[in-house]
Amino acid sequence: MSKPIAAVVGVGPGIGASLARAMAARGYGVALLARSAEFSEELAQTLEGAKAYRCDVGDAASVTRAFDAIAAEQGPVDVLLYNAGSGKFAGVDETSLHDLESAWRVNTWGLMACTKACLPHMRRAGGSIVVTGATASLRGGPRTTAFAQAKAAQRSLAQSLAKQLGPQGIHVALVIIDGMVDLPSTRAAMPGTPDEVFLAPDAIAGSVVHLVEQPRSAWTFELDLRPHVEKW
Secondary structure: OOOOOOEEOOOOOOOOHHHHHHHHHHEEEEEEOOOOHHHHHHHOOOOEEEEEEEOOOOOOHHHHHHHHHHHHHHOOOOEEEEEOOOOOOOEEEEEEEHHHHHHHHHHHHHHHHHHHHHHHHHHOEEEEEEEEHHHHHOOOOOHHHHOOOHHHHHHHHHHHHHHHHHOOEEEEEEEEOOOOOOOOOHHHHHHOOOOHHHHHHHHHHHHHHHHHHOHHHHOOOOEEEOOOOOOO
């Protein structure tokens, strides 16, 4: 019997890598999607049944090529973990209309494109779609002019998908990441900061796995994750 397939979209050294490792440990074949495949190709070599694919989630042809290749080489996608996200952090004066559109395209348009690529199989077999959100999914700030509108739109899209697809046996959930993720870049920017201030990527991945494995009688749509010391 072939393995179920989990597609992790937006694979980097933080949450994306932890999601890939967690799903591989649960017996999934893992498709690692990223705009640049250098890191994901190295990661794939460490995980049984994993393959890396180049994918620009803001480009329709790129999304189609990636998911067609996954279906041909690994099988149809049973779990979609949408971790792609970017956006310029600046106020309104420093944010261009292009910045606004680019953030929306990666966070929201890309989620829609990847979801539609997975739906034919998921409608037959069931499945899960878990989206990585952020504090900005719920509120804007002075320097999140582009990012917050994109994450808020992503949250609304995920909610619409959950309400439509849930009765069809497809679990859609959003994880709000409220705090700083433990990455080399954040550590370098905040030397001497205690460990407890950071969100551990492996702990985030553990919560996502829980969502994927939730029984249908008790599905979660939105889950907040933050360090115990985070003010909220």
